[in-house]
Each structure stands twice: as structure tokens, then as C-alpha cells.
Amino acid sequence: xxxxxxxxxxxxxxxxxxxxxxxxxxxxxxxALGKKPDEIIDLVKxxxxxxxxxxxxxxxxxxxxxxxxxxxxxxxxxxxxSEPGTFKDHLLMERNPHLLIEGCVIGCYAIGAKVAYIxxxxxFFHVQSNLERxxxxxxxxxFLGQNILGSGFDCDVYVHRGAGAYEAGEETALLxxxxxxxxxxxxxxxxxxxxxxxxKPSAVNNVETLCNVPVIVARxxxxxxxxxPEKNGGPKLYCVSGHVKKPGVFEASMHxxxxxxxxxxxxxxxxxxxxxxxxxxxxxxxILLPSQLDTPxxxxxxxxxxxxxxxxxxxxxxxxxxxxxLAENLLxxxxxxxxxxxxxxxxxxxxxxxxxxxxxxxxxEMADLDLLSSISGNVAGKTLCAFGDAAVTPVQTxxxxxxxxxxxxxxxxxxxxxxxxxxxxxxGAH
Amino acid sequence: xxxxxxxxxxxxxxxxxxxxxxxxxxxxxxxxxxNRARFDVFIQRYPADRKRSAxxxxxxxxxxxxxxxxxSAMRYVAGLLEITPADVEDVVSYYTMFxxxxxxxxxxxxxxxxxxxxxxxxxxxxxxxxxxxIAPGQTDASGTFTLQEVECLGACDRAPVIMVNxxxxxxxxxxxxxTLVDDLRxxxxxxxxxxxxxxxxxxx
Ligand SMILES: Cc1cc2nc3c(=O)[nH]c(=O)nc-3n(C[C@H](O)[C@H](O)[C@H](O)COP(=O)(O)O)c2cc1C
Ligand code: SF4
Ligand code: FES
Numbered sequence: 207x208x209x210x211x212x213x214x215x216x217x218x219x220x221x222x223x224x225x226x227x228x229x230x231x232x233x234x235x236x237x238a239l240g241k242k243p244d245e246i247i248d249l250v251k252x253x254x255x256x257x258x259x260x261x262x263x264x265x266x267x268x269x270x271x272x273x274x275x276x277x278x279x280x281x282x283x284x285x286x287x288s289e290p291g292t293f294k295d296h297l298l299m300e301r302n303p304h305l306l307i308e309g310c311v312i313g314c315y316a317i318g319a320k321v322a323y324i325x326x327x328x329x330f331f332h333v334q335s336n337l338e339r340x341x342x343x344x345x346x347x348x349f350l351g352q353n354i355l356g357s358g359f360d361c362d363v364y365v366h367r368g369a370g371a372y373e374a375g376e377e378t379a380l381l382x383x384x385x386x387x388x389x390x391x392x393x394x395x396x397x398x399x400x401x402x403x404x405x406k407p408s409a410v411n412n413v414e415t416l417c418n419v420p421v422i423v424a425r426x427x428x429x430x431x432x433x434x435p436e437k438n439g440g441p442k443l444y445c446v447s448g449h450v451k452k453p454g455v456f457e458a459s460m461h462x463x464x465x466x467x468x469x470x471x472x473x474x475x476x477x478x479x480x481x482x483x484x485x486x487x488x489x490x491x492x493i494l495l496p497s498q499l500d501t502p503x504x505x506x507x508x509x510x511x512x513x514x515x516x517x518x519x520x521x522x523x524x525x526x527x528x529x530x531x532l533a534e535n536l537l538x539x540x541x542x543x544x545x546x547x548x549x550x551x552x553x554x555x556x557x558x559x560x561x562x563x564x565x566x567x568x569x570x571e572m573a574d575l576d577l578l579s580s581i582s583g584n585v586a587g588k589t590l591c592a593f594g595d596a597a598v599t600p601v602q603t604x605x606x607x608x609x610x611x612x613x614x615x616x617x618x619x620x621x622x623x624x625x626x627x628x629x630x631x632x633x634g635a636h
Numbered sequence: 637x638x639x640x641x642x643x644x645x646x647x648x649x650x651x652x653x654x655x656x657x658x659x660x661x662x663x664x665x666x667x668x669x670x671n672r673a674r675f676d677v678f679i680q681r682y683p684a685d686r687k688r689s690a691x692x693x694x695x696x697x698x699x700x701x702x703x704x705x706x707x708s709a710m711r712y713v714a715g716l717l718e719i720t721p722a723d724v725e726d727v728v729s730y731y732t733m734f735x736x737x738x739x740x741x742x743x744x745x746x747x748x749x750x751x752x753x754x755x756x757x758x759x760x761x762x763x764x765x766x767x768x769x770i771a772p773g774q775t776d777a778s779g780t781f782t783l784q785e786v787e788c789l790g791a792c793d794r795a796p797v798i799m800v801n802x803x804x805x806x807x808x809x810x811x812x813x814x815t816l817v818d819d820l821r822x823x824x825x826x827x828x829x830x831x832x833x834x835x836x837x838x839x840x
Pocket of ligand 3: 290291292747748749750751752753787788789790791792795796797
């Protein structure tokens with residue numbers, strides 16, 4: 207498949223408006239403004255575009271559910287990109303920002319919104335400057351603002367900078383943060399489509415999702431669905447990182463297998479090393495084993511294999527990786543990022559992390575393994591948002607597939623796989 | 637499930653390290669005219685009755701102006717946004733990118749999450765600690781460097797990544813740390829690689 211979203215990302219000045227216009231940029235906007243808003247929603251539905259932020263929910267449906275009787279309405283673009291292993295939206299906003307802006311305007315037109323907020327994580331300061339420069343260019347040339355391209359449609363796009371909170375990526379926590387509060391989720395229902403930003407109907411869409419919209423308008427639903435397996439159409443960005451020779455963002459159809467992504471695009475694991483396991487969709491999803499590498503990296507196939515495509519963040523682990531260390535590393539993340547609103551997650555992540563540290567230091571007991579399972583079971587499915595399930599996944603999945611590594615730690619009283627890339631000091635030192 | 641004996645609620649149990657800065661005895665905080673002008677621009681982006689939305693950008697301006705956020709500044713921001721100082725403190729204490737105590741001229745944030753760790757981030761932290769003579773979370777005696785560990789920065793293909801104030805340095809190896817620190821001291825943020833996606837950047 208030829209790249210669609212990332213065709214020009216490695217060309218100089220690909221982020222400028224002039225470059226974008228030379229490559230047919232903002233033509234889809236013109237086309238879209240000539241249609242009725244409902245026609246755009248139908249087109250996106252026909253294309254079967256599924257959200258690229260993690261859950262894979264159909265975008266056309268999400269837009270259809272937006273309550274069209276209440277004003278004002280909002281598009282909120284989720285540019286928080288904080289799932290460990292994910293760095294695709296970063297590339298799109300840095301190298302192809304006008305595609306996102308165009309997607310935001312078409313999205314606003316489709317649901318009848320006049321404002322889109324792009325909520326970008328605080329750490330992406332350089333990306334934000336780039337995006338804001340692109341927005342200024344778009345205003346200056348009439349692609350944003352009043353009466354866009356003479357259509358009578360007005361639309362503003364603003365960037366809003368977060369300040370370091372993974373949980374701000376959860377859609378209702380993001381809305382809270384945008385309203386000037388702590389990034390802690392709301393109860394659902396009501397869903398954002400009914401009561402979102404400022405209590406008004408809103409659609410929260412990921413960056414990559416919105417970047418697909420101009421492409422669908424330009425080339426049609428049929429072309430779009432033909433790329434990739436049934437119900438998994440369109441181009442997809444994959445983030446491959448960890449123990450590979452050439453990590454990076456790769457664009458492919460969802461026919462592509464994990465093996466092609468890891469051994470082909472990313473150059474395979476390093477010389478003399480063997481693949482141990484793969485996390486296919488960001489730190490929040492279950493591990494897949496080398497025997498499952500021929501699974502296509504589509505939403506549905508990865509789910510059938512027992513994991514989730516999530517944010518398509520493929521973290522590759524070679525045989526130098528200690529799985530107890532891995533669980534400890536990720537639980538440090540979840541413990542730190544838990545928003546603290548509900549007890550099972552706030553307390554559970556802290557407990558899990560402490561027990562894992564203890565085992566990793568060689569001070570664990572066999573009873574700790576049951577304790578880990580029991581705590582995980584008391585968090586999963588019992589929390590306000592999906593963070594809880596995500597947080598216990600690294601523990602559950604490593605216990606399931608690599609229980610013997612935990613047992614060796616406990617029996618030997620030490621980590622038996624201290625890789626050269628790890629700290630010399632035992633964990634828990636900082 | 638029985639309460640595990642080793643899970644005691646000790647003194648460090650989930651107690652935030654952050655505390656509200658004592659009220660400053662000096663002059664009350666106000667924006668410089670330039671920052672006030674910036675504030676007046678971005679406040680327009682939110683509905684008139686939703687000024688509170690501007691709390692994060694308003695706090696960034698405070699931090700930009702004086703390095704960290706004081707109690708007086710929180711009250712000032714609360715006044716501008718027509719919310720209570722407690723509302724502002726609630727936000728300041730939640731988000732990790734706000735400081736309530738003075739930090740070094742260069743705040744070095746090392747990404748410690750999985751992909752960076754798999755590529756040596758723990759060793760990078762060790763090397764930085766050794767070179768600067770401070771542990772993560774500390775500021776050196778001269779007030780030049782603060783060292784911190786942070787979670788995934790969203791650039792895992794260029795691991796290990798560090799962020800120095802708002803600027804990035806990618807693909808850092810432990811052995812390159814001493815030179816980078818000296819270089820930072822000598823020429824500031826120009827010493828950093830920046831984001832590798834920005835191919836137009838002139839080599840330094
Ligand atoms: C804990 C948590 C963190 C999330 N982080 C992100 C994120 O960083 N970026 C993102 O686009 N979606 C994230 N999501 C998913 C969003 O809640 C939401 O489903 C998504 O933005 C919807 O956009 P989409 O339909 O275009 O995928 C997160 C969800 C959870 C539960
Ligand atoms: S599950 Fe965790 S992150 Fe989600 S609301 Fe509860 S405490 Fe917050
Ligand atoms: S793990 Fe360090 S940038 Fe993602």
C-alpha cells in the first residue's frame with residue numbers, strides 16, 4: 207500500500223501551507239462544503255472509519271449520535287498521545303498539520319460545530335508551535351475563520367495545551383481538563399455526544415482519526431474500504447519501538463502482519479537476539495507471543511488473538527527482557543498516572559507496584575503471586591474509567607505467560623536476568 | 637482477601653510531595669505587560685462565561701515569568717478567571733508540569749517508561765545523576781540543573797528521550813551524557829538535538 211497520510215513527511219517543508227496546497231490540500235474541504243453535513247456523516251459511515259485513539263469505535267456513528275438540536279456543539283481533537291509506545295500523532299502534527307486542521311473543519315461542518323479545540327499534551331511544545339503556525343497560515347488564507355471559501359460556514363480551531371497527565375487522554379477527563387479542572391473522568395452516560403464540553407454536544411476524535419476524514423472525502427468510501435480487511439479499512443499508522451533495529455512510524459493497510467511490521471518495516475530484533483514477546487497496542491494491552499506473529503495487525507484480528515490493537519503501539523521485547531521488571535516498569539507508570547478518583551485504581555496500582563518492586567528486589571514470597579492476581583481482579587472492571595483495566599493488564603498478562611519468571615525471582619531471591627541496558631542499582635532506589 | 641502484613645500505610649503512603657507554597661512575603665504577583673497581553677489574547681478562545689478554561693495557559697504564563705507558581709500567583713490567576721484560589725491550587729497540584737518550588741535553570745526530564753528503558757534510559761539517569769551529583773528529584777547546589785524522571789514522552793522510536801525545559805534531546809546514550817551536560821552549561825538549549833522529525837533544522 208502506498209502511504210496516504212505520511213506520503214510527504216520526510217520532504218523538507220512538508221508542514222507549510224504552500225507545500226500542502228501544491229499537493230491538493232484543502233480541496234477536500236471545498237468538496238465537503240459543497241455537500242450537506244449529513245452527506246459527510248454518511249460518507250464517513252460508509253467508509254467505516256474506526257477511531258484511531260484506542261477503542262476503534264466507528265467515527266461516523268459517533269458524529270451521528272451528536273445531538274443536533276442543541277447549540278453550540280464542539281469538535282474536540284484528542285492530541286494527548288500519552289499511551290506508552292505511541293508516537294504517531296506526534297509525526298502527523300509535526301509534518302502534516304494542515305491535514306489535521308482540514309479534518310477538524312470538515313468534522314465541525316459535519317456535526318454543525320463552529321469551534322474545534324485541539325487538546326495537545328504539554329510535553330509537545332515544539333509540535334504545538336508548529337501546529338499554531340499552521341493554524342495562523344490557514345486563517346490568513348481563508349481556510350479558517352469567517353465564511354470559509356465563500357460557503358457562509360464559520361469555523362475556529364484553537365490549540366489547548368495540557369500539563370502532564372496521562373489520564374487527560376480519556377475523553378471525559380480531557381473535557382474536564384479543557385474546562386479548567388483536574389483531568390478526572392466523568393460518569394457515563396451522559397456521553398459527550400449529548401453532554402460534552404461545557405455540557406454541550408461534542409465529538410472527541412483522535413488526531414489520526416480526523417486526518418483520515420479529508421482523505422475519505424477526496425477519494426471516496428469505496429476506495430477507502432478496499433484498503434484493508436472488512437471493517438478494518440483505510441490506512442493505519444503503526445508505532446514500532448523497543449528492541450528493534452529501526453524503530454519508527456510505519457503506514458500500512460490492516461492486512462499487514464505483526465511479523466511484517468517487526469521483521470520487515472522495523473528491521474527485526476538486534477543481531478544475536480531472539481524475540482521474546484510483543485505488546486501490540488500500547489502498554490495497556492495483553493502480550494502476544496512469537497507464535498502469534500502472523501496475526502494481521504487489524505482491530506479484529508488482534509482481538510481474536512487475545513489482545514487489542516489499541517493505539518497501534520507495538521513494543522518489541524527481546525530475550526534480554528525480564529518480565530517482572532517489565533511489569534514493575536509499567537506499574538510505576540500506572541501508579542503515577544492514576545487520577546485518584548476511584549479507590550480500586552488509586553490504591554490498587556500502588557499496592558501492585560510495591561509488591562512488584564519487592565519481588566524484583568528478591569524479597570518476594572510465593573503468596574505474593576496470589577496477592578497480585580487477587581488485587582488485579584479487584585481492580586479490573588470495578589473502576590470509573592478504562593484506566594483500571596489497563597493498569598492491571600501488565601500484571602495479569604505477565605503472570606499468565608511468564609509465571610515461572612516470578613517464581614525464579616522469589617526462589618533465587620534476585621532478578622536472574624539483569625540486562626546490560628538496565629540500572630546498576632536495584633529498583634526502588636528512585 | 638486478608639490484609640497483607642507488608643502493605644502497611646507508612647508515612648510515605650500516597651502522600652503528595654507537593655505542598656502549597658507558603659505565602660510569599662514579597663510583592664503580590666502580577667503579570668508583566670507582555671504576559672498580560674498574551675493572556676488577553678488566549679482568554680478570547682473560550683466562551684465568555686467559561687474563563688476557567690484558561691487556567692492551564694494562565695499558569696504556564698506565571699511559570700514562564702517567574703519559574704514556579706507561588707500562592708500569590710494562584711490568587712492572582714483566580715482573580716483573573718473569577719474562580720477561587722482553591723480551584724487554582726487544585727489544578728496546580730494535579731498536573732506534573734507545574735512547579736511550586738524553585739527549580740534549576742535547566743530542568744532535565746528523563747523518560748523512564750518502557751521503550752526508553754528497554755533502550756537504556758535507566759543508565760542515562762544514572763549517568764546524569766553521577767555527572768550532576770544529584771539524585772532524581774533534586775536540584776544542584778548552583779541552581780543550574782534539576783533532574784527528574786518522567787513518563788513516556790511520545791517519541792519512543794527515538795529512545796531514550798530527555799526533555800530539557802520545553803526542548804527535546806533524542807537518542808541519548810549514557811556515554812554521551814557528560815558531554816551533553818557540559819554543552820548545556822556552555823550554550824544552553826542550543827546543545828540539544830531537538831525533534832528528529834524537524835529535518836529543516838540547521839545542524840548546530
Ligand atoms: C486512560 C486512557 C487514556 C487514553 N489516552 C488517549 C490518548 O492519549 N489519545 C487518544 O486519542 N485517545 C486516548 N484514549 C481514548 C479516548 O478516551 C477516546 O476513546 C478517543 O480519543 C476517541 O477518539 P477516536 O474515536 O478517534 O479514537 C484514552 C483512553 C483511556 C481510558
Ligand atoms: S480508574 Fe483510575 S484513572 Fe480512571 S477514574 Fe478511577 S482512579 Fe481515575
Ligand atoms: S517510552 Fe520514552 S518516549 Fe515513550
